[in-house]
Amino acid sequence: MSDIRIGIIGGSGLGGLLAETADARRHEIDTPFGQPSDAILETEWEGLSVFLLSRHGAGHLLNPSQVPFRANLFALKKLGVTHVIATGAVGSLRQEIRHRDLVIVDQIIDKTHRRDGTFFENAAVHVEFAEPFCPVLRKILIDSAPPPAAAGDNAAAPFTVHERGCYVCMEGPAFSTRAESLMHRLWGGDVIGMTAMPEAKLAREAELPYALVALSTDYDCWKSKPAGSEPAKDAAPAPAPEALLAEIIGNLQTASGNAMALIRRALQKIAADPAPLAACPASEALKLAIWSDKSRINRAEVDKLAPLWGKYFA
Numbered sequence: 001m002s003d004i005r006i007g008i009i010g011g012s013g014l015g016g017l018l019a020e021t022a023d024a025r026r027h028e029i030d031t032p033f034g035q036p037s038d039a040i041l042e043t044e045w046e047g048l049s050v051f052l053l054s055r056h057g058a059g060h061l062l063n064p065s066q067v068p069f070r071a072n073l074f075a076l077k078k079l080g081v082t083h084v085i086a087t088g089a090v091g092s093l094r095q096e097i098r099h100r101d102l103v104i105v106d107q108i109i110d111k112t113h114r115r116d117g118t119f120f121e122n123a124a125v126h127v128e129f130a131e132p133f134c135p136v137l138r139k140i141l142i143d144s145a146p147p148p149a150a151a152g153d154n155a156a157a158p159f160t161v162h163e164r165g166c167y168v169c170m171e172g173p174a175f176s177t178r179a180e181s182l183m184h185r186l187w188g189g190d191v192i193g194m195t196a197m198p199e200a201k202l203a204r205e206a207e208l209p210y211a212l213v214a215l216s217t218d219y220d221c222w223k224s225k226p227a228g229s230e231p232a233k234d235a236a237p238a239p240a241p242e243a244l245l246a247e248i249i250g251n252l253q254t255a256s257g258n259a260m261a262l263i264r265r266a267l268q269k270i271a272a273d274p275a276p277l278a279a280c281p282a283s284e285a286l287k288l289a290i291w292s293d294k295s296r297i298n299r300a301e302v303d304k305l306a307p308l309w310g311k312y313f314a
Contacts, residue, residue: 064194091220137211209280215255
């Protein structure tokens with residue numbers, strides 16, 4: 001079996017699919033940052049060791065601001081995970097990103113403010129984060145997408161994968177106001193969600209190459225009509241809230257299945273040829289990032305975070 005060990009962090013809609021893995025070995029991990037969201041399930045897919053983690057925990061009890069992001073990433077690192085592929089539900093900020101589409105995001109805007117964003121509270125550690133998502137993992141995911149339907153082909157592709165997109169990460173748990181949604185579009189945002197940060201940044205600090213598959217469930221509220229505005233002539237009546245929620249959940253379930261299919265195809269590529277993963281730049285993210293005088297960092301702190309930076313204190 002390959003030395004590659006893939007962590008998969010599932011968000012809304014994917015947790016149930018991950019939990020269906022009957023032959024998985026459960027890992028209950030303690031970390032210096034508490035326990036992860038849930039037990040980490042170890043199994044084998046496509047000849048690779050895979051470690052599955054439900055971001056919101058059993059029963060989806062953890063809202064985005066309550067997710068123990070540091071414990072989650074530290075636990076995966078402690079288990080020997082080498083690369084992480086995550087998924088998460090998003091609202092679309094662009095007409096061309098339709099319901100049920102997948103987006104292999106390449107940039108992020110962080111609007112969170114209540115979350116612990118670093119492992120290194122007692123040392124000056126500055127990781128490079130200009131490109132927040134691993135280019136190697138992103139390429140593998142993009143190359144694993146089904147080909148689009150040819151012009152004039154009546155058989156539509158199984159699902160659409162967008163090769164890039166800017167993810168706006170908001171604090172939540174309430175959704176955006178319409179004014180905020182319009183502002184996010186002006187900023188250059190393509191999708192909006194609540195969980196990619198600080199997850200992506202912590203993965204970089206843990207030297208874990210990280211890619212995110214965003215699952216489009218609906219158009220964010222920029223596309224809705226302002227309250228009190230006149231409906232367009234001959235416009236269909238707005239769906240009842242219950243029907244709208246059911247539609248969004250249906251989109252999420254479909255997109256989740258599409259994401260699983262894409263990730264399995266990506267794992268097949270990795271299993272067949274793991275060599276490209278050796279070039280993931282995040283694997284040495286701490287090499288030049290520790291600015292503190294190592295001799296003056298408290299030894300207890302070095303030992304506490306040994307799975308993350310121990311090799312730089314040998």
